[in-house]
């Protein structure tokens with residue numbers, strides 16, 4: 199039977215993923231591990247800089263990053279949509295405004311990820327593109343901690359909408375309607391060019407490509423309406 203064949207897939211799968219991927223990779227692993235009970239998975243979660251170090255040291259089978267590595271010969275294939283949004287406290291005065299210019303966002307107290315974070319790199323590029331500097335109020339080494347700090351009223355930030363996964367109904371956070379947002383990008387699965395992938399790693403790759411997007415959507419909680427109403431009006435959100 200199919201189940202017997204699936205049971206024959208044995209071995210280990212080592213993954214290293216950037217911190218934002220912790221919001222969807224574990225949920226993708228659920229059905230995968232059920233289907234292949236004899237595959238042992240280890241999951242390293244750290245920031246982009248450290249994931250790139252591990253990629254060049256060949257520490258794992260596969261890596262998950264937002265954008266492909268800049269200075270390393272790698273295979274990088276997209277498997278899941280992402281969107282970066284501007285998050286503010288739910289009661290922020292800008293939460294009722296439409297088409298907020300980025301200059302206005304640059305004046306708000308901004309919560310910035312640590313050096314080495316891919317989120318930080320992307321945020322810095324966005325501001326650089328418009329010759330702006332964010333008004334960094336605090337550096338925080340975790341997107342989850344930034345989200346909580348926003349809810350606590352410390353400032354605003356730009357984060358992947360995946361940090362809102364399983365958030366449920368909340369009036370503590372608002373997505374601001376900023377010109378040029380949401381910024382769309384893709385999550386990529388990455389490995390060194392020429393690396394011989396194990397059967398197990400290839401099985402996981404095929405699973406990501408064929409079912410990744412669908413399972414990520416099916417297992418996530420829809421975003422509360424007050425968070426995304428303007429996005430729906432604009433063009434729909436993944």
Ligand code: PGA
Pocket residue numbers: 216217218219244245246247263264265311314315316317318320
């Ligand atoms: P980070 O990863 O945890 O390094 O910020 C997310 C990203 O690459 O955007």
